[in-house]
Amino acid sequence: MRKHSKSAQKAAKAKTIELKGAFTIYEATRYKRVLLEALEQAVDLEINLSKVSEIDTAGVQLLVLAKREAIKQKKALRLTAHSQATLDAIDMYALGGFFGDPVIISSAKGRSRSGDAQAQGRGA
Amino acid sequence: MDTHPALQTFVAESRDLLREMESALLELERTPEHGDSVDAAFRAAHTIKGSAGVFDLEAVVELTHAMESVLVDVRSGDVPVTADLVALLLSCGDHISALLEACEAGDGAHDPEIALAGRTLVEQLASFSASGLTHLPEAASARPEDLQVESSHDREVESDTWHVSVRFDRDVLRNGMDPLATLGFLATLGRIESLTTLFDAMPEARAMDPESCYVGVELELSSGAGKSDIEAAFEFLREGSVIHILPPHSRVSEYLDLIARLPEDDTRLGELLTASGALTERELQQGLEVQRVARELEHTDQAADRIGEILVRERVVQTEIVEAALEKQKSAKERRSGDGAFLRVRADKLDELINLIGELVIASAGTSLAARRASDVETIEAAATMARLVEQVRDGSLMLRMVPIGETFNRFNRSIRDLGRELGKDVDLVLSGAETELDKSMVERISDPLMHLIRNAVDHGIEAPELRLQRGKPARGQLRLNAYHETGSIVVEVSDDGEGLNRNRILERAIELGLVTEGQPLADQDIHRLIMEPGFSTAASVTNVSGRGVGMDVVKRNVEALRGSIAIDSVEGEGTTVSLRLPMTLAIIDGFLVGIGKSSFVVPLDMVVECMEITHEQRASVSDSGFINLRGDVLPLLRLREVFDVQGNPAKRENIVVVQYGGKQAGFLVDALLGEFQTVIKPLGKLFEHLSGISGSTILGSGDVALILDVPALVQRAVSTEASRCGEAAAKLIESK
Secondary structure: OOOOOOOOHHHHOEEEEEEEEEEOOOOHHHHHHHHHHHHHHOOEEEEEEEEEEEEOHHHHHHHHHHHHHHHHOOOEEEEEOOOHHHHHHHHHOOOHHHHOOOOOOOOHHHHHHHHHHHHHHHHO | OOOOHHHHHHHHHHHHHHHHHHHHHHHHHHOOOOHHHHHHHHHHHHHHHHHHHHOOOHHHHHHHHHHHHHHHHHHHOOOOOOHHHHHHHHHHHHHHHHHHHHHHHOOOOOOHHHHHHHHHHHHHHHHHOOOOOOOOOOOOOOOOHHHHHHHHHHHHHOOOOEEEEEEOOOOOOOOOOOHHHHHHHHHHHOEEEEEEEEOOOOOOOOOOOOOOOOOEEEEEEEOOOOHHHHHHHOOOOOOOOEEEEEOOOOOHHHHHHHHHHOOOOHHHHHHHHHHOOOOOHHHHHHHHHHHHHHHHHOOOOOOOOOHHHHHHHOOOOOHHHHHHHHHHHHHHHHHHHHHHHOOOOOHHHHHHHHHHHHHHHHHHHHHHHHHHHHOOHHHHHHHHHHHHHHHHHHHHHHHHOEEEOHHHHHHHHHHHHHHHHHHOOOEEEEEEOOOOEEEHHHHHHHHHHHHHHHHHHHHHHOOOHHHHHHOOOOOOEEEEEEEEEEOOEEEEEEEEOOOOOOHHHHHHHHHHHOOOOOOOOOOHHHHHHHHHOHHHOOHHHHHHOOOOOOOHHHHHHHHHHOOOEEEEEEEOOOEEEEEEEEEOOOOEEEEEEEEEOOEEEEEEHHHEEEEEEOOHHHHHHHHHHOEEEEOOEEEEEEEHHHHOOOOOOOOOOOEEEEEEEOOEEEEEEEOEEEEEEEEEOEOOOHHHOOOOOEEEEEEOOOOOEEEEEOHHHHHHHHHHHHHHHHHHHHHHHHHHO
């Protein structure tokens, strides 16, 4: 996995967006636009997840898409202040390693699994 | 010891498996180069071993294990297939079935004699096995040392988790389902040891549809749950999603298959699987390498060996591991497919159902009659609808009892082989029409007569190889079993290409026994029929008349008890064909109701060819000649009124019912044609056993009893009467000259 060194430009074009409420299939089309537009405008994008009350696979997918685009465009994308719902979902899909964000993990079980996933991520 | 219901199932299933194994072994003996039959035999032995372990049947486990070991060697080519080996394996099968019987009877397998026999077999098997029974890789083998070390290392590494691989359907989300929930459910079944999510299917940002699902998951689940439980997690997602579930200890080859089938890059998947602990790096590399080499070596049309087999041969994976994997997943697979396709039902439950339907048929006929009497249109219509439905139900339930005869045929494979070996004859069994169906109860009851006929054919029909060569026949004799449907009956033929029946010797013997008088003109068929006379089956006749006729009267009686008939066709020096003609079912038939005076009779509808009214001038000629001219053919007639001695005068108009049986036609003269009638056959009591011309009785809707005509017997009578009349006429003609 490529490491994203936080470059000097980051300060110049940093941007934070906040997702709120249900981040699910019903909102997916709208959020896709929101995320991609935000990514276009920023070099360093921070997505605050603290107010996401609900997230499903469609939501996780969009986060993955955004992260992938960011990597492709050599930009930084960080997920911060994960709500419990987003933590659970990312945890279930073992994507902690993929996003590479520092998260505060509550359950021991969850930690061991995302640890595995990180190992795999590096292998791949 | 009370017999556990599961044990009964085990015994029943094992019997099926033993049968499969037997045919696989016979196949193996015929075509040793075919790997399939070894696999089949191995699978059968293995499944039995697995289930026997559950029931603590140690003797069975021990023997099947020994069989497996030998079969593994056979498969790898270390042990050649010989007749002795196959014979030994076959007797192992017999021993297992004896053990099963003992265990079903409830006396366990503690009979010292049986135990001793089992041990002897195991020892014999061990002497065949190339590498002994334990199957640990032998240090003496030519493999490099490090591979040996690796192989023992493998055992520890071999993961004991389920591997679940899912590529969700694009529309999963749109359909309101969330894979997250599915994974959550899986997590409740056990522990998700590791999980990798793949988004490779997701297109680049512009083309990505946020409502589609692009998720793929590879996960390791350690769980005590069965495959069906795990599958159940995906129940609502199954449609369109690609789901692979590999049980713990699956073979490396299955992982390789999985890798090949998944859409993502093979190398990436390989790394993923090793990272998640499903495979060791070494297993993967060696598996791939061997597969590649094998492919290069045999890159002709022969398919590359399955990697599992290669690994076993290379001693990379220990045989036990493969065995354990095979056992677990094969049994899981078999159970699943078996459950879906078949339902085991107790035969007596089915019989009860058929009986009830028989009663229903009668009741329905009664309703129809009552409706017609009441001449209420609505009631008549309702009754007609019901009658039609009852008919369908009847056909459907009778179909439930129908089984293909092939299973019975296959059973003879073994007997013929054993018999051939015993008598020093080489006999090939050729089966045809194995898919022909007939009633289950019928199958059981013709098995013995058929066995008898086959023994006769091999013992007395087919000559010794030297004699056959002398006569210009191939050394290997041929025995054919054929079955087909014909006008409501099933015909089973047993034919051999042996020496056939010696007409003159039979005749001599018959005259000796006083069965026929000298100079009596007899057709070949009639002479052949003589061998079924009770007197013929004496010890003396075995030597006198090429042995044919041993117990033939028993066969004949058995077949006739089933309302069937038997015909023999033989050409001296070329072979004999014995045909059994049997009704398809014993319970219910479509009948044709005819009236004579006040009595009703039923003719089985299948045998009715046509009906016609007899003209006035015909009537006069009929009464003295006993036959009519039916479109240029002679049709012998039977006046049923006379046959059954019915009181009263013939009706003003008489009808002829033309029936056919066994290629012969005859006409029955009756008063009235009453139409089709579903007939439930009720057997006649013992008192009427010897009543000729009647095969059973039935109850009409009105509550009256109608007798069912024994058409074969009546046709025979009509034909022979006609023949004797012809004979008399001819004699008169000669005298007058």
